[in-house]
Amino acid sequence: MEQLKERKDVDPRFTWDFTDLFPTDEAWEQELESLKAEVAGFAGVKGTLGDSAASLKAGLDRYYALQQRLELAFVYAMFHASTDNGDPKNQRMQGLAQQLLAKAQQAASFLEPEILAIPSEKLDAYMQEPELALYRHNVEDITRARAHTLPAEQEALLSQFAEAAGTPDQVFTMLENVDIEFADVIDENGNPSPLSNGNYGVYRESKNQAVRKDAFEKLHGAFHKHINTIAANYTGQVRFDNAYARIRGYNSACEAALFSANVPLSVYDSLVEAIHGALPTMRRYLELRKKVLGLDELNMYDLYVPMVDEIEYPMPYEEGKALVKKALAPLGERYGELLDKAFAERWIDVYENKGKSSGAYSCGVYGVHSFVLLNYTDTLDDAFTLAHELGHAMHSYFSNEAQEYANSNYFITVAEVASTVNEVLLTKYLLATETDPRRRAYVLNHFLEGFRTTVFRQTLFAEFERKAHELDQNGTPLTAEVLSGIYHDLNALYYDGATVNPLQDVEWARIPHFYNAFYVYQYATGFCSAVAIANDILTTGDASRYLKFLTTGGSDYPLEELKIAGVDLTKPDTVASAMQVFSDSLDELEKLLTK
Numbered sequence: 001m002e003q004l005k006e007r008k009d010v011d012p013r014f015t016w017d018f019t020d021l022f023p024t025d026e027a028w029e030q031e032l033e034s035l036k037a038e039v040a041g042f043a044g045v046k047g048t049l050g051d052s053a054a055s056l057k058a059g060l061d062r063y064y065a066l067q068q069r070l071e072l073a074f075v076y077a078m079f080h081a082s083t084d085n086g087d088p089k090n091q092r093m094q095g096l097a098q099q100l101l102a103k104a105q106q107a108a109s110f111l112e113p114e115i116l117a118i119p120s121e122k123l124d125a126y127m128q129e130p131e132l133a134l135y136r137h138n139v140e141d142i143t144r145a146r147a148h149t150l151p152a153e154q155e156a157l158l159s160q161f162a163e164a165a166g167t168p169d170q171v172f173t174m175l176e177n178v179d180i181e182f183a184d185v186i187d188e189n190g191n192p193s194p195l196s197n198g199n200y201g202v203y204r205e206s207k208n209q210a211v212r213k214d215a216f217e218k219l220h221g222a223f224h225k226h227i228n229t230i231a232a233n234y235t236g237q238v239r240f241d242n243a244y245a246r247i248r249g250y251n252s253a254c255e256a257a258l259f260s261a262n263v264p265l266s267v268y269d270s271l272v273e274a275i276h277g278a279l280p281t282m283r284r285y286l287e288l289r290k291k292v293l294g295l296d297e298l299n300m301y302d303l304y305v306p307m308v309d310e311i312e313y314p315m316p317y318e319e320g321k322a323l324v325k326k327a328l329a330p331l332g333e334r335y336g337e338l339l340d341k342a343f344a345e346r347w348i349d350v351y352e353n354k355g356k357s358s359g360a361y362s363c364g365v366y367g368v369h370s371f372v373l374l375n376y377t378d379t380l381d382d383a384f385t386l387a388h389e390l391g392h393a394m395h396s397y398f399s400n401e402a403q404e405y406a407n408s409n410y411f412i413t414v415a416e417v418a419s420t421v422n423e424v425l426l427t428k429y430l431l432a433t434e435t436d437p438r439r440r441a442y443v444l445n446h447f448l449e450g451f452r453t454t455v456f457r458q459t460l461f462a463e464f465e466r467k468a469h470e471l472d473q474n475g476t477p478l479t480a481e482v483l484s485g486i487y488h489d490l491n492a493l494y495y496d497g498a499t500v501n502p503l504q505d506v507e508w509a510r511i512p513h514f515y516n517a518f519y520v521y522q523y524a525t526g527f528c529s530a531v532a533i534a535n536d537i538l539t540t541g542d543a544s545r546y547l548k549f550l551t552t553g554g555s556d557y558p559l560e561e562l563k564i565a566g567v568d569l570t571k572p573d574t575v576a577s578a579m580q581v582f583s584d585s586l587d588e589l590e591k592l593l594t595k
Contacts, residue, residue, distance in 0.1 A: 003194060004354040007084040014317075014350035016083070020368050021076045028076050028093075035073060035100060038066055042107045049111070050118040053126040060135050063108060064406045068366055070104055073097055075365055082373055085177045086355035102163035109159040112142050113152040134404055137555055144262070148248040158247065165244075168237035169515035175226065176512065177357055183218045187211060195219060197358035197510075198375035204304040205379070209295075216301035220503040223510045230509040231480035238472045241517045253469045257518035261411040262557040267569050268462070268521055274575040275459040275524070279494065281583050282456055285448060286497040288586070292593055298497065300504040304449070307593070308442040313380040317350060320376070320383035324390065327429035328422060331543050338394060341369075347393065348372040348386075359512070362389040362419075364396020366405050380446065387426045391419035399553030412519055413558035416526025417533070417565075418550060423450060424534035441592040444585055451582045454527040460494045462521035464508060469517070483508055528578035529567045535581075536566055 022028040045059045077097035081090040115123070123143070127136055142149070150158065176197060184192035188208050195203065195218055203215030223230065238253075245256035255265055290298040292307045315323070325339050342348060349356075352375040364370040370393035376382045395418035400408045427450070430443045467486050472478055484505040491500045513520050537543045549565040559569055567574055 004196065004352060007087070007353045007355065010351065010353050013346070014348075015346065016079060016349045016371055017346040018076065018079065021072060021079075021365065025093075028073065031069070031073055032096060032100060035066075035069055036103075038069070039100065039104045039107050042066060042104075046110045046114070049114045050122070053129040053132055056115075056126055057131050057135070059111070060138075060406070063111060066104065068405045070101060072365065072368075074101055075363060075371070079363075079371055082357040083349060084353070084355040085173065085357060098163060098166065105162045106156060106159040109155040110152045112145070112149050113155050115139065115142050116146050116149055134406055138406055145259070148250065148256075148259070150248070165240045168233050168240070171233050172230070172512060172515055173357070175230070176510065178355060180222050180226070182222050185211065185215045185218060196352065198352040198356070199377060201304070201381065202377050202379065204301060205306060205381075207305060207309065209302065212301040212305060213299070216501075217503060220506055220510070224503060224506045227480045227484070227506055227509055231478065231483055234483065234509075234514060235472070235478040237515050237517070238469055238478060242469060242473050252473065254466055254518050261413040263413055263559060264570070267525065270572055271521060271524055271575060272459060272463060274572060274579060275456060278579040278582065279496065281579070281586065282452070282494065283497045285452070285586055286495060288590055288593070290497070297499050299499050300491070300495070300501050303452070303495075303498070306442055307445045308438050311438055311442045313439075313442060314378055315380045315383045316378050317376055320386050323383055324387045324422075324426065327387065327426040330425060330537050330541070332547065335394060335547075338397060339390065342372070342390060342393060345369070348374060350374050350376045352377070360385050360389050362392035362396070364393065364400055366400045366408055370394070370396045384423050384426060384446070387422040388419040391422035394418065395550050398547070398550040402551035403553040403555055407555040408553045410553050410561075411558040413522050414526070414561055416523050417529050417562070420454070420527045420530035421534050421546065424530050425537070428534065428538055437592050437595060441589055444589040444592065447585055448582065448589065450527065451578075455524045455578065455582075456494055458520045458523040460490050461511065461513070462518070462524070463490055465514060465518055465520070525569055525575070528575045529562060529565075529569065531578045531581055532567055532574055533565050
C-alpha cells in the first residue's frame with residue numbers, strides 16, 4: 001500500500017469545501033470574537049423568562065439563534081481537525097471552539113431551571129400562546145426532566161465541568177489518530193506495508209490468513225502496549241457518566257442516557273434478550289464460515305474475510321457513487337437530485353490522509369448542507385459506507401429543510417435508521433441485479449456481516465458499556481484486567497464456536513464510541529428498524545411514510561417519529577422480524593455455497 005499523503009497534497013476535488021461555512025479562517029476568527037460578546041451578553045436574559053409569554057419567547061429566540069451560530073463556528077473547527085488532527089493550527093481552532101462552547105453552556109445554564117421555576121399553570125398558559133408554538137416540544141422536554149434538573153446555582157456549578165468532561169474523548173482521539181504507531185504488515189507478496197486505522201479493514205479481508213493475523217496482532221498489539229493508560233482514561237469517562245447520573249438523581253448512567261430521548265430501559269433490555277435468543281443462529285453462521293474457509297479453527301481475525309473465494313469486487317469511488325445512486329432510486333427523484341448535489345458540490349471528504357480521523361461520519365449543518373467524512377479504499381464495503389453516511393446526510397438535510405432550527409436536530413435513537421435503510425436498499429439492489437450465484441453469495445455474505453457487526457456486535461458493545469458502568473457504580477475498580485475480562489466473556493458468549501484470541505480481549509480499548517456512553521445500542525435498533533422500513537418501501541413501492549419520517553428532526557420523541565415510518569420499538573416485533581431475516585438470508589447463503 002502507498003504511504004499516506006499529507007493533507008496539503010490531497011486533490012481538492014475529493015476534499016470538503018470549507019468556504020460553504022466561512023469564506024476564510026479570518027472570517028471564522030471574527031465570528032468567534034463576536035460570539036464571545038454574545039455569550040457574555042446572554043446573562044441579560046436571566047431573570048426575564050417568567051415575566052410574560054413574550055419574554056419567554058424573546059429569551060428562547062435569543063438562545064437558539066446563539067446556538068445556531070455556535071454550531072456553525074464549532075463544526076468549522078471540528079471539520080478542520082478531522083481532516084488533520086496533527087496540525088497545530090487545527091488543534092488550536094478546535095480548542096478555541098470547545099472553550100467557547102463550554103462558556104456558552106455555563107452562560108445558558110440558568111435557562112432550564114428558570115423555566116422550571118415558572119409555576120406550572122402559568123407556564124402552561126404561556127405555552128398555549130401561538131407565538132410559542134415553535135418551542136412547545138422543547139419546553140415539554142424540559143418539564144419532563146423536572147425531577148432531574150438542579151437549582152440554577154447548582155446547574156451553573158455543574159456546567160463548569162463540561163469542558164473537562166470531554167477530556168477522556170480528546171485523549172483517546174489523539175492517541176488513536178496521532179500518537180499511536182503501528183508496525184508494518186507483511187502483505188501477500190511478503191513485503192512490508194503500512195498499517196493504519198483506516199486501512200486495517202482491507203487487511204482483515206485479505207484471503208491470506210497470515211496477512212489477516214499479522215494485521216490483527218499488530219493493530220491490537222499497539223493498543224495493548226498502552227492498555228493501562230487507556231483503561232485509566234476510559235475509567236475517567238465512566239466516572240464522569242456515573243457522577244452526572246448520580247448528581248441528577250438517575251438510577252444509572254444507562255437510564256440517564258436513554259431518558260434524554262424518552263426511551264424506556266425496556267427497549268435496551270429487550271434488544272439484549274432478543275439477540276441472546278438469536279445466538280444459536282449466529283453459531284450456525286460461524287460454523288458455515290469455518291467450513292467454507294476450510295479452517296480447523298475459526299479465529300477472530302477470520303471473521304471479516306469474504307467467504308466466497310476468488311470473487312473480485314473492486315469499487316473505485318466513481319463506480320461507488322453510480323451504484324449508490326441506482327440503489328437509492330426507490331427513494332424518489334428529489335432524493336437522487338440531492339445525491340448529485342452532494343457529489344458535485346464537495347459535501348464529501350473522500351480519501352484517507354495523514355492525521356485524518358479514522359472511520360466515517362456525517363454531520364448536518366443547519367442552513368448549509370451535510371458534511372460526510374470517508375476514508376475510501378475502493379472496496380464494496382466503502383460503497384456501503386458511502387450509502388450509509390449519505391443516509392445520515394439526507395436525514396439531516398430533510399430535517400433541516402422542514403424544521404426551524406430549534407426542532408431540527410434528531411435524536412441519536414433514530415440517527416442510524418436512515419443510514420441503514422440505504423445499506424439495506426443497496427443490498428437488495430445488488431441481490432436483484434446480480435445473477436451470478438457466487439456474486440450473489442458474496443452480497444449475502446456482506447448482508448449477514450451487516451447483521452453480525454451492526455446488530456450482534458453493537459449489542460455486545462452495549463452489554464460491555466453497561467457492565468463497566470455498573471461495576472464502577474458498585475465500587476469495583478475498572479482495571480485493564482477487569483475491562484478485558486468483561487470483553488472476553490462477552491466475546492465467548494456472542495462468538496461461541498470461534499476462538500477468542502487473547503488480543504481480542506483488548507479490542508474494547510480501540511472503540512471510540514465508548515466515549516459517548518450508551519450510543520451503540522442504537523446501531524442495533526436502527527438496523528432492525530431499517531430492515532423493516534426498506535422491505536416496506538420495496539414491497540409497496542411507496543417511500544412517502546419514510547420520507548415524512550426524515551423531515552421530523554427533533555420535533556417529537558424518536559419512538560413516536562419511528563411510528564410514522566411504521567416501526568414500533570416498544571414491541572419485540574421489529575427485532576424479532578430482523579432476526580428472522582438474518583436466519584432466512586443464512587439459509588439462502590448455505591444453499592448457494594452448497595451448490
